[in-house]
Amino acid sequence: MAKSAAKSASRAKPPASAAQKSAKQPDIVESDNGSDHVVEPPPPEAVEPDPELTPEEAEAARKSYLLRRFWISARGFWGRNGDRLAWLLTIGLLILILGNVGLQYGINVWNRAIFDGIEQRDAPTVYFLTAVFFPLAIASVLVHVAQVYARMGTQRRWRAWLTNAVLTRWLANGRYYQLNLVGGDHKNPEYRIAEDLRIATDAPVDFVAGVTSAFLSAATFIVVLWTIGGALTVTPAGTAITIPGFLVVAAVLYAAIASGAITVIGRRFVQISEDKNQAEAELRYALTRVRENGESIALLGGEEEERGGLDRNVGNVLRQWALLAGQHMRTTLVSQGSSLIAPVVPILLCAPKYLDGSMSLGQVMQAASAFTIVQSAFGWLVDNYPRLADWNACARRIASLMMSLDALERAELGKGFGRIKHGETAGEAMLELKDLSVTLDDGTAVVGETEVAIEPGERVLVAGETGTGKSTLVRAIAGLWPWGGGAVNFHPDRRLFMLPQRPYVPSGTLRRAVAYPGAEDDWRDEVTCEALHKVGLDHLKEKIGEEGPWDQTLSGGEKQRLAFARLLLHSPDIVVLDEATSALDEKSQDRMMEMVTEELPRATIVSVAHRAELEAFHSRKIVLERRKGGAKLVSDVDLIPRKGRRRLLGRFLRPRRQAA
Numbered sequence: 001m002a003k004s005a006a007k008s009a010s011r012a013k014p015p016a017s018a019a020q021k022s023a024k025q026p027d028i029v030e031s032d033n034g035s036d037h038v039v040e041p042p043p044p045e046a047v048e049p050d051p052e053l054t055p056e057e058a059e060a061a062r063k064s065y066l067l068r069r070f071w072i073s074a075r076g077f078w079g080r081n082g083d084r085l086a087w088l089l090t091i092g093l094l095i096l097i098l099g100n101v102g103l104q105y106g107i108n109v110w111n112r113a114i115f116d117g118i119e120q121r122d123a124p125t126v127y128f129l130t131a132v133f134f135p136l137a138i139a140s141v142l143v144h145v146a147q148v149y150a151r152m153g154t155q156r157r158w159r160a161w162l163t164n165a166v167l168t169r170w171l172a173n174g175r176y177y178q179l180n181l182v183g184g185d186h187k188n189p190e191y192r193i194a195e196d197l198r199i200a201t202d203a204p205v206d207f208v209a210g211v212t213s214a215f216l217s218a219a220t221f222i223v224v225l226w227t228i229g230g231a232l233t234v235t236p237a238g239t240a241i242t243i244p245g246f247l248v249v250a251a252v253l254y255a256a257i258a259s260g261a262i263t264v265i266g267r268r269f270v271q272i273s274e275d276k277n278q279a280e281a282e283l284r285y286a287l288t289r290v291r292e293n294g295e296s297i298a299l300l301g302g303e304e305e306e307r308g309g310l311d312r313n314v315g316n317v318l319r320q321w322a323l324l325a326g327q328h329m330r331t332t333l334v335s336q337g338s339s340l341i342a343p344v345v346p347i348l349l350c351a352p353k354y355l356d357g358s359m360s361l362g363q364v365m366q367a368a369s370a371f372t373i374v375q376s377a378f379g380w381l382v383d384n385y386p387r388l389a390d391w392n393a394c395a396r397r398i399a400s401l402m403m404s405l406d407a408l409e410r411a412e413l414g415k416g417f418g419r420i421k422h423g424e425t426a427g428e429a430m431l432e433l434k435d436l437s438v439t440l441d442d443g444t445a446v447v448g449e450t451e452v453a454i455e456p457g458e459r460v461l462v463a464g465e466t467g468t469g470k471s472t473l474v475r476a477i478a479g480l481w482p483w484g485g486g487a488v489n490f491h492p493d494r495r496l497f498m499l500p501q502r503p504y505v506p507s508g509t510l511r512r513a514v515a516y517p518g519a520e521d522d523w524r525d526e527v528t529c530e531a532l533h534k535v536g537l538d539h540l541k542e543k544i545g546e547e548g549p550w551d552q553t554l555s556g557g558e559k560q561r562l563a564f565a566r567l568l569l570h571s572p573d574i575v576v577l578d579e580a581t582s583a584l585d586e587k588s589q590d591r592m593m594e595m596v597t598e599e600l601p602r603a604t605i606v607s608v609a610h611r612a613e614l615e616a617f618h619s620r621k622i623v624l625e626r627r628k629g630g631a632k633l634v635s636d637v638d639l640i641p642r643k644g645r646r647r648l649l650g651r652f653l654r655p656r657r658q659a660a
Helices: 002-012 018-023 055-078 086-119 123-178 189-229 246-265 269-292 294-300 303-341 344-355 361-378 380-412 470-478 510-515 525-534 538-543 556-570 586-599 612-617
Strands: 027-030 036-039 232-234 241-243 421-424 431-439 445-454 459-464 484-490 496-499 574-578 604-608 620-625 632-638
Touching: 055 086, 055 123, 055 189, 055 380, 086 123, 086 189, 086 361, 123 189, 123 380, 189 246, 189 269, 189 344, 189 361, 189 380, 246 303, 246 344, 246 361, 269 294, 269 303, 269 380, 294 303, 303 344, 303 380, 344 361, 361 380, 431 470, 445 470, 445 484, 445 620, 445 632, 459 470, 459 612, 470 484, 470 496, 470 574, 470 604, 496 556, 510 525, 510 556, 525 538, 525 556, 556 586, 586 612
Parallel strands: 421 484, 459 604, 459 620, 496 574, 574 604
Antiparallel strands: 027 036, 232 241, 431 445, 431 484, 620 632
16 A cells, blocks of 8 residues: 555646746656657747738748748757667668669679670670679668668657657646647647658658668769760751760750659649548547447437538548549659650660660660669659658648647746746645636636635535636646636645546556556555445446456446545545536435545545535535636635634635524
8 A cells, every 4th residue: 555655646746837847857758669868848939920921921931830840859869868779770771872872883784794795695704794693682682671671760769759759748737638728730639649740750761761862873873874875966957966975964854854744743742631631630530539429429319410420521531532642643644654764765865876886785774774773863753752742741730739739838838828837835725726817828817816725624615607617727726727827836745636527437457447547556456446345336346357448338427436436545635526426316426425524534625516415515615706807706605614713815705604
């Protein structure tokens, strides 16, 4: 039990303020590949669009900044706090690319020699070159294999590093929850992290390797073409025209035409790829929602309505795929035509020189091979434009998520709209709301200035009409709602535990579900079963080690009882109940509240609820009322008379009355 208490204490402490966090050392995160790295805040400053730009120019500027924002974080892989093997793999990949180009040149020279030997019927030379070919081929294969290892190793470790960095920021301070409350381009973050981030880290490595290889190949084989082809003299209309390095000129012109065509044809590739990815993400999200809410949908008979929504999502995906298919068809027209024509062009160009005896067959074949390599190098964009467009779209989607997280981090640092501070109480009070106001992220007031002190052992009921901001106030107390002003202070070294209206039930064994957010081995099975017994879940004790979809199989009432069992295991100092008994009948609710009072007599309890019967289990009641400029705390009543005077700061309260 000592082990479990220590662990739960570390998990259940009130959230630290942004100021406290900024004073700490940066978080150290260990990736799945064994490398530790440091995630370094703060986020970049917000970039406001120039008001003089047209909407189209502003959108173009936004997209340009998104790519810059992606690289601000992604390049950290090679930084001081990046992966320890990043530079080793990168340099190794470049060396292997250089070696591959060298072997490519060796095979090109071999190609000339073997055809010259065949043309001259030189059997010893042909046999010798045949023997030489196999070491060259084996070396080329091995270099290619090593290049794949270095390239994919870099991609894997970069993805692991950046995924850990994004997940750390996403999960910190409840930001994964806060993203649902604010505007911005961050829909379906789970798809962006799982899929878009994969493409955003895979493609750049391929691009750099491809561009480097293309540049080195072009530089090497342009020299070959210039040397072999020499000058070509043509006599149109009786005038002699000499074209120096005619094969090089032909290769450059050919690649320029093909690349220009693909650029014009595929100019909408980026936007269509981005729209397709968004449509795919929305379809996955809709399917996940159906699975997670299957019981409610089945009980209400909502299959037809859900099918209609899913059909719309599928239709949107298919429309985007149709547009993408059209783009692929047009680019394939250019790339496939180019791949068929490219090998023939150099042979036709060299044919006159071969026929007049100024070029040997080996030189023609060497020139044809070199021309194809140069054309492929220059035409790299032709073959990779679709993937480049897909990367562009994915990088922007990841950057959009990063920018939304940036905005939340700036809010935590007190930039922009007000930020609720979290600190420690100076006296004996367990919880203080000092001049606390709660707003939306755009500054709209939800709860006006409130000052309350809650003493140790008090059980406070927060009441008010629907829409007065009770649950928002609870989120602000828990540190999940950052927008507002004033401070929420907790007694030092006291542990806070939240019971929401809809308890989260993780996947895995029932033992894990009861222990959450602790580890399932933090408590002995006898202790866990005793907690289940006290909350009326005896029928589940025999299934404690079973894995199953407990989130789907447990009823709403059973989930809330399960949450109370967690409460007993963690035994915190401060308990916040947000409609935590709404799924229970009155008798079950009374038993749960009596059990909490008996098992945790020293705990300070703050409850948000509508049922009047709950007043019997609380010593104090405060009431929120909707007013202009945000809800106000208008009443503070002692439900159970207490000796002595309790400290209360109530700027906007009517005089308190004692309970009869």
